[in-house]
Amino acid sequence: MKALWKKYKQNKLAQGIFLLIYIGVTSLSLFLAQKSVTAFLLLLASLLLLYFTSFKNLTKWLIAGVVLVFLLPFTASNGDGYQSYMEVATLVGIYISMALGLNIVVGMAGLLDLGFIAFFAVGAYTYGIFATAQANNFMPFGHFPLSGESFWIFILLGCFVAALFGVLLGIPVLRVKGDYLAIVTLGFGEIIRIIFNNLDRPLNITNGAMGLSSVTPPRLFGMDFIYPSQFYYVVLVILIFTIFTVLRFEHSKIGRSWKAVRENEIAAQAMGVPLVKTKLMAFAIGASFSGMMGVVFAAKQAFVDPTSFTLLESITILVMVILGGMGSVPGVILGAAVMTILNLQVLTEVTNWLNQLSTSGAISIPDALSPSKMQRMIFGLLLILFALYRPQGLLPARNRKYNEKALQKGSKGAAGETIPEQSPIEKAQEV
Amino acid sequence: MFNEVLHTIPQVLIDGLTLGAVYAVIAIGYTMVYGILELINFAHGEIFMSGAFIGTAILLVLTGIGWVSSLPAIVMLIAVLLITAVLTGFLGMGIERVAYRPLRNAPRLIPLITAIGISFLLQDIVRFIAELKKGNYIVTGPSLFTHQLSIKASSVSSIFNDATIKTSFVIVLVTAVIMMIGLDLFVNRTKWGMAMRAVAQDRETASLMTINVNKVISITFFIGSALGGATGVLFAVQYGTIDPYIGFILGLKAFTAAVLGGIGNIRGAMFGGLLLGLLEMFASANLTLLSHGIFGAEYKDVFAFIILILVLLFKPEGLFGKPVTEKV
Structure with missing residues (x-):
């Protein structure tokens, strides 16, 4: 199970397919159901799923834009609860x-x-x-x-x-x-x-x-x-x-x-x-x-x-x-x-x-x-x-971690991955 | 215009002292906790409110029992005060144990947030119970002291108007003064009081001197909350009607009083409370007159906040406090 999850996390294609199916199902149910709050909320939740995928930032923004600008108003416009x-x-x-x-x-x-x-x-x-x-x-x-x-x-x-x-x-x-x-x-x-x-x-x-x-x-x-x-x-x-x-x-x-x-x-x-x-x-x-x-x-x-x-x-x-x-x-x-x-x-x-x-x-x-x-x-x-x-x-908030060597060379891309910010309480406990 | 202001002085003094006494006792609760933990116990106003509701509930129950209701009102009041004080005292201790103690080493923002949470929680629980039992969250208690006294201030000097006071005013004032004197003696004369002062000065050193710091903090919360709860009963007796949201504004004003007197300083809090009560009553009686109708009595809350902001800006250590410098 764990191995499968790990595989899924690395596989962008699987994530994309899953996300697409999810958005498709929820928007379809919102489109068909006359008054379903659940479908509406589930469609909004697709944005959270999107946040956790490992796409590039630009891709994420584009998908979110499509969902919010077109998909959500369009599918909701069918029912009474629009x-x-x-x-x-x-x-x-x-x-x-x-x-x-x-x-x-x-x-x-x-x-x-x-x-x-x-x-x-x-x-x-x-x-x-x-x-x-x-x-x-x-x-x-x-x-x-x-x-x-x-x-x-x-x-x-x-x-x-x-x-x-x-x-x-x-x-x-x-x-x-x-x-x-x-x-x-x-x-x-x-x-x-x-x-x-x-x-x-x-x-x-x-x-x-x-x-x-x-x-x-x-x-x-x-x-x-x-x-x-x-x-x-x-x-x-x-x-x-x-x-x-x-x-x-x-x-x-x-x-x-x-x-x-x-x-x-x-x-x-x-x-x-x-x-x-x-x-x-x-x-x-x-x-x-x-x-x-x-x-x-x-x-x-x-x-x-x-x-x-x-x-x-x-x-x-x-x-x-x-x-x-x-x-x-x-x-x-x-x-x-x-x-x-x-x-x-x-x-x-x-x-x-x-x-x-x-x-x-x-x-x-x-x-x-x-x-x-x-x-x-x-x-x-x-x-x-x-x-x-x-x-x-x-x-939790994340801090950007800088690659020190790259910074010294003055090259671009020195700002590497983000690391979780240490919570103040943990810090206090260490002291 | 000056004469008109003078006319109202006797009534302003009486109302102001009553309100001031209430502020003063609540302010003590803020100041004690701040002195020891450097924490603004936001929930203190809500403990006061809970006290008012617990007291009214007990009074309603007691007046329903036949032989008890024939007892003199003052005996009943003392009994209610004691029971409420003990209950709210334990409530305060419980709050400290659950919401503040686990966060003692956290940054100062975090316990402040739990304090706000606790105060919201208490408001809603009290509203919930009151609404369940009475159908409405605004509760009117039985009036114990309805006798009216009239002070012939006009016989002293013709510039004063007569003032009327309810008997409950005397009782509120006397009880509040007794509580304040009792607390002053406790803090300055007893062993536990000494321990409290020691913990307030330096928690770690105090613990090296075999003082059980947690116990002292618990006791501080108990005393502060008991006083706050008892004041709640007095408030309910004096003003009759209570609702679950009285604690917030009143607590904020009591905090203003504590800051005015110098936070951490118990005698300062008493003085600040009385001063603020007098100022506020004076403002609500005369603000319309003095500003030629531009500002009505609705602005009396603004007035209290402005005092708070001014004190914090120009004399943050208060009237009786000592300035502290922050060291790295």
């Missing part, structure tokens, strides 16, 4: 992007941020205010709501505004460390939420707890974006941009500085890493992804109110990062996808199923037990169990 699948897929994309942003701050730079949702809120309100009549209340010039074409500019604007807020938060936070940083960011997140909740007086900017409704849908070439299946492509483009940016950052100079600061601030400073710049960059870049997705979120929901930006949301994103593996890009993507699907699909499906059972009288489950209310318990348990038993997450 828009709800696309809704889930869109939200998965939004959360992955945010989790990747938080991963830069927490996973790479080691700065625990418990108010990360604030940047998402900033992005959402940036678009929400100007794409509704709300801005008429305080803007001396211009006519609002802005037309749907401005959405594309607002994606960039949301990115910059969130980055600005990231720096504004970062400047005072630089003086505090570790646990205090967590508390200050938590306070910052709450402050932002309370301010958005109360900024309807003296000047009505955010419309307070009532929220902003009927946000103008984005428009491109005369086509309004209303359905999740359309937003799916917007999110996909931003997500791919995010993933490429994060991957490029990870092994760049700034990425290595983040990791150095995470391991030991004083030592990093002694090695010439500019502490202030590095930390501020982490905050700004992490926040900017979140801000972009905030704009998309506001346009997709067509409604923004402060209750979408509570501490629970910040913790949800943190759970995604911890679950996937702090500092590991593929891990965080997996973690975010798993958590979002768990939240949106699995919990509601199980709740519906239990409700059906109790109405048919098979068993009686009290309302308090319904799984969709158990979010906090599930998140709490995941945090504790992963911190205790698998602090490196599902797909």
Whole structure:
């Protein structure tokens, strides 16, 4: 058995055939079945299988692109559940992007941020205010709501505004460390939420707890974006941009500085890493992804109110990062996808199923037990169990190993295979 | 305007002291644990909340038994306080054993994450039980002390308005002060208190002096959590209605109080708690007036956070703490 597995691992052709059969079967079942969540999830899981194959990176990206751009929307479009699948897929994309942003701050730079949702809120309100009549209340010039074409500019604007807020938060936070940083960011997140909740007086900017409704849908070439299946492509483009940016950052100079600061601030400073710049960059870049997705979120929901930006949301994103593996890009993507699907699909499906059972009288489950209310318990348990038993997450981060001799010769290809990053706990145990 | 502010002073003082006493006792729990382990016990606010629920549950059960309900309210309160304190004390010890001890040598981020996890878990378990038993997670306890007192502050000076207090205010304040004095004596006068101070100063050296470090840490968690749980009961008695999410904001403010007084410093935490309670009540009573209606009382939470951030930025060692420099 073991030998067979080993053989399979080396045989690219076998892997390719297996993957092809898998994708074929799942997409066919999604195409034929009217409403099958399982088939949808299994098709998404093919991306995980793809990650574990030993193809070249380019091949993997191409296959993933084909699956996400053509296969998934096409096969899902047949059933009744098309828009709800696309809704889930869109939200998965939004959360992955945010989790990747938080991963830069927490996973790479080691700065625990418990108010990360604030940047998402900033992005959402940036678009929400100007794409509704709300801005008429305080803007001396211009006519609002802005037309749907401005959405594309607002994606960039949301990115910059969130980055600005990231720096504004970062400047005072630089003086505090570790646990205090967590508390200050938590306070910052709450402050932002309370301010958005109360900024309807003296000047009505955010419309307070009532929220902003009927946000103008984005428009491109005369086509309004209303359905999740359309937003799916917007999110996909931003997500791919995010993933490429994060991957490029990870092994760049700034990425290595983040990791150095995470391991030991004083030592990093002694090695010439500019502490202030590095930390501020982490905050700004992490926040900017979140801000972009905030704009998309506001346009997709067509409604923004402060209750979408509570501490629970910040913790949800943190759970995604911890679950996937702090500092590991593929891990965080997996973690975010798993958590979002768990939240949106699995919990509601199980709740519906239990409700059906109790109405048919098979068993009686009290309302308090319904799984969709158990979010906090599930998140709490995941945090504790992963911190205790698998602090490196599902797909641990890997460090690039450099071939020293090749580096000395100055030849290319010095960056060889990647090796698993040593978990901090193992390190502590060695000492 | 100044006169109007003065009018409210007696009521602000009374409400502020009550709230401040609650903050102070919870802040002690944060400060003790931080002093010994250098860990922010995020779950402490939830222990306070559990205490409030356990206390209310016991009260509800006791008032249901015929002969017990005829006992004087104060006897009942003391009994409930003691039972709740012991239960939450063990809860705190259990949390330390399960979630913090295995991670004592891990990087500081990791125990903080388990602490958040524990606090979410506790919130949901309490919500779950309350909803199962009562049908709703917002619980109103039996009111023990309904008697109202009126202080004729206007007879002292005409610029003050009269203030009203519930009898429970006196009881909350007295109990909180007794707890604080008791703790102060315990830490400064007893052998175990000495052991605690020793462990806080240097864990390894203390263990060389035949101090059982694990036991001392367990006891610290027990005392801190017992105090927190007992305060929860006082809170429930004073304010009547409780829900599983009170612990978070209140815990955060108590932490602010601990930082304000200098984290690790028990007397500082008491002072910080009282100060923060007074400041917050003053703000919620007068913020609208002072800012000409721009900022309403809704901003009182923001106010507490801003104090926290300012203290951390400009005087991170707090009012009574000693600054520490990090060495390599």
